[in-house]
Amino acid sequence: MALDALRANRLRSALTMLGVIIGVASVVLLVAIGTGTKQKVEQQVEGLGSNLLLVVPGRIEVGNAPVVSPLTLKDVDAVTRVVGDPDRVAVTVASGATARAGARSDFTTVQGVLETTPAVFTRSLARGRYLTGTDVDTSRRVAVLGDSVARALFPDRDPLGQQVALAGVRFRVIGVFAPLGQSLGVDRDDEVHVPVTAAQRLWGTQRVDGIAVKAPDRERIDELGERIVAELNRRHPDTEFSAVTQQQILGVLGDILGVLTGVLAAIAGISLLVGGVGVSNIMLVSVRERTREIGLRKAVGARPRDIGVQFLLEAVLLTTIGGLTGMALGVGTALLVDALSPIPAAITWWSLALAFGVSAVVGIVFGVVPAQRAGRLDPVVALRTE
Amino acid sequence: MTEPAVADPPAGERVPAIEAVDVSRTYQLDGVSVEALRGVSLTVQSGDYVALVGPSGSGKSTLMHLLGGLDRPTGGRLVIGGRDVNALAPPEMATLRNETIGFVFQAFHLLPRTSAVENVALPLVYRGVSARQRRERAAAMLGRVGLGHRLDHRPNQMSGGEQQRVAIARALVTEPTVLLADEPTGNLDSVTGAAVLELLEQLNAESGVALVMVTHDQEVAARAHRRITMRDGVVVADSADPRSAHDRPPSVDHGRPATLVPAPSAEPRSASGSGPGHPSGGSGGAAGATGRLPREVERPEAHSRDAAGGDAVAREGAAGARQADRPGGTA
Numbered sequence: 073m074a075l076d077a078l079r080a081n082r083l084r085s086a087l088t089m090l091g092v093i094i095g096v097a098s099v100v101l102l103v104a105i106g107t108g109t110k111q112k113v114e115q116q117v118e119g120l121g122s123n124l125l126l127v128v129p130g131r132i133e134v135g136n137a138p139v140v141s142p143l144t145l146k147d148v149d150a151v152t153r154v155v156g157d158p159d160r161v162a163v164t165v166a167s168g169a170t171a172r173a174g175a176r177s178d179f180t181t182v183q184g185v186l187e188t189t190p191a192v193f194t195r196s197l198a199r200g201r202y203l204t205g206t207d208v209d210t211s212r213r214v215a216v217l218g219d220s221v222a223r224a225l226f227p228d229r230d231p232l233g234q235q236v237a238l239a240g241v242r243f244r245v246i247g248v249f250a251p252l253g254q255s256l257g258v259d260r261d262d263e264v265h266v267p268v269t270a271a272q273r274l275w276g277t278q279r280v281d282g283i284a285v286k287a288p289d290r291e292r293i294d295e296l297g298e299r300i301v302a303e304l305n306r307r308h309p310d311t312e313f314s315a316v317t318q319q320q321i322l323g324v325l326g327d328i329l330g331v332l333t334g335v336l337a338a339i340a341g342i343s344l345l346v347g348g349v350g351v352s353n354i355m356l357v358s359v360r361e362r363t364r365e366i367g368l369r370k371a372v373g374a375r376p377r378d379i380g381v382q383f384l385l386e387a388v389l390l391t392t393i394g395g396l397t398g399m400a401l402g403v404g405t406a407l408l409v410d411a412l413s414p415i416p417a418a419i420t421w422w423s424l425a426l427a428f429g430v431s432a433v434v435g436i437v438f439g440v441v442p443a444q445r446a447g448r449l450d451p452v453v454a455l456r457t458e
Numbered sequence: 459m460t461e462p463a464v465a466d467p468p469a470g471e472r473v474p475a476i477e478a479v480d481v482s483r484t485y486q487l488d489g490v491s492v493e494a495l496r497g498v499s500l501t502v503q504s505g506d507y508v509a510l511v512g513p514s515g516s517g518k519s520t521l522m523h524l525l526g527g528l529d530r531p532t533g534g535r536l537v538i539g540g541r542d543v544n545a546l547a548p549p550e551m552a553t554l555r556n557e558t559i560g561f562v563f564q565a566f567h568l569l570p571r572t573s574a575v576e577n578v579a580l581p582l583v584y585r586g587v588s589a590r591q592r593r594e595r596a597a598a599m600l601g602r603v604g605l606g607h608r609l610d611h612r613p614n615q616m617s618g619g620e621q622q623r624v625a626i627a628r629a630l631v632t633e634p635t636v637l638l639a640d641e642p643t644g645n646l647d648s649v650t651g652a653a654v655l656e657l658l659e660q661l662n663a664e665s666g667v668a669l670v671m672v673t674h675d676q677e678v679a680a681r682a683h684r685r686i687t688m689r690d691g692v693v694v695a696d697s698a699d700p701r702s703a704h705d706r707p708p709s710v711d712h713g714r715p716a717t718l719v720p721a722p723s724a725e726p727r728s729a730s731g732s733g734p735g736h737p738s739g740g741s742g743g744a745a746g747a748t749g750r751l752p753r754e755v756e757r758p759e760a761h762s763r764d765a766a767g768g769d770a771v772a773r774e775g776a777a778g779a780r781q782a783d784r785p786g787g788t789a
Contacts, residue, residue, distance in 0.1 A: 080571055368567045371528060372581035372628065373556020375549040451528045455567070 100402025184271025387439025
């Protein structure tokens with residue numbers, strides 16, 4: 073019965089539904105993008121390697137200005153003694169530099185590192201070899217290129233054995249990383265690894281920016297972090313140090329992305345609300361238009377409740393059909409966005425359930441007033457209406 | 459709560475289908491009171507055939523709405539199917555309408571885009587009858603009004619006469635005790651109108667449903683067994699009520715048999731159930747004749763009914779007192 077009434081005014085029903093469709097579709101799409109981004113970030117942070125402890129000067133907080141590091145390789149030795157296993161400690165001193173090979177050049181990030189990097193972070197090589205302890209000890213000018221850098225500088229040649237000028241100093245290419253892809257819009261293949269000693273010499277510094285430690289097990293990771301921070305504080309009383317785990321990074325990032333997703337969903341929810349007002353409006357028009365029908369139904373024995381339920385059902389049907397269509401549209405758009413753009417999108421069942429539930433509730437909330445008005449119509453007046 | 463001693467009517471007494479005692483209805487229009495009805499008393503028995511006539515604004519539509527339980531009086535007592543409407547909440551009024559009243563309107567009031575059989579089945583929806591039974595009963599009723607071949611046609615695919623037949627089937631599908639028809643032939647041409655009237659009369663005679671008809675048409679009114687004339691919110695003449703019929707004593711018998719009713723009205727009666735295309739002679743002469751002498755076209759059996767109705771009205775006072783004592787009637 074309710075379906076017939078909607079069918080009788082196809083165009084109007086469709087336009088009314090459009091508001092709900094757009095609202096639900098945008099809720100589904102934006103929640104999918106928020107969820108997808110969060111999942112991808114989590115994946116990448118996990119992908120750095122397990123049981124990772126990052127030790128940096130300063131306090132890790134959102135919006136904190138970076139601190140110039142007082143750390144040197146001597147501090148790295150001290151940390152290594154605390155950890156007890158040199159293979160579990162990695163360092164970085166990084167700076168932007170122009171890499172040049174022949175006529176081609178590429179501005180990239182040069183990282184001075186220890187030979188332990190592939191073990192601490194999970195990195196693998198596509199070609200050649202990684203840095204060795206000897207390379208680090210002798211400040212040998214050798215380099216391992218990220219995938220993007222290798223392709224920018226040597227598009228048609230094998231980079232192995234070729235010379236690369238980093239900030240004007242020549243390095244020999246000994247390896248190329250396997251590609252990692254993008255993370256939060258950053259190209260993770262746009263980097264060059266050189267021995268930390270060579271990098272320090274290149275920039276004329278003793279500095280180390282950060283230390284990464286791969287803890288032996290997850291249970292004692294926090295305790296290990298505290299011990300490292302204590303040792304560094306003893307050595308540099310004027311500087312604060314932080315040791316953060318992946319879980320802590322994930323927590324901070326998750327909070328930020330969660331707020332972002334919430335804001336997006338709320339904005340989309342406003343459009344759903346506007347769609348609901350449209351439903352209310354059209355139902356009021358429908359009640360007025362069908363006053364005679366209401367009068368007749370009452371004359372043949374429809375109780376006020378029967379009439380109210382009839383109109384409420386129509387409103388709910390309108391919004392749930394709109395909701396289902398919107399869900400389909402939202403899911404389709406999310407899949408397209410995920411496939412065709414760098415923005416990740418992931419559909420979650422709860423966002424679909426929520427969108428459907430909300431659209432049904434919108435139908436009830438915005439259908440109640442018109443339905444009550446219809447139910448209360450005086451049959452005598454209703455029948456007389458032309 | 460019920461007292462059996464007063465609830466049980468004496469043997470042989472008929473419980474009236476509708477009983478109105480000194481009923482008035484006042485509307486509030488912008489703070490001004492408008493008295494549409496000012497003390498109307500009448501009784502409708504099952505099987506009655508009543509025409510309600512009067513000029514526009516005389517209150518006959520208001521009275522129709524009250525008799526049909528669509529509205530409630532502001533004064534007096536109105537009992538429909540044994541239930542005092544002033545004691546009923548809106549949902550109970552709806553159920554009362556569904557069970558005891560059938561409506562036929564001038565403008566048919568069929569649901570558009572809905573088949574004849576679904577239109578007829580509509581009152582049964584509110585009675586909780588199953589879909590299959592609804593269709594069966596509606597189809598059977600459409601058969602009785604001669605539309606058994608038009609079950610799935612929509613109103614816009616049917617002629618005016620057919621639409622009104624659908625409306626009549628809808629009014630009767632619930633087997634009500636009273637059929638209220640508001641200008642049922644008003645939107646139809648004279649031939650079709652006569653056929654519809656025939657049908658109503660036939661159903662009245664066959665099923666014993668009381669037929670109360672508001673009409674402007676003197677010819678139509680003349681065919682009723684009882685005529686109630688209204689003016690300015692009061693009944694000025696009721697052929698069944700000796701007290702109000704001051705201008706026409708009910709005992710007068712003109713002695714004109716039914717067969718003397720002019721041909722055009724009589725002819726469709728013999729061919730009842732036929733479609734609106736039924737050929738019929740010119741009705742102009744008949745309209746003239748009945749228009750001039752409306753009271754003389756009454757049939758003898760009408761007077762016998764009048765007499766019975768008169769008795770009923772005469773008993774009204776006593777019946778009213780009993781009704782007032784009944785707890786269910788006033789609670």
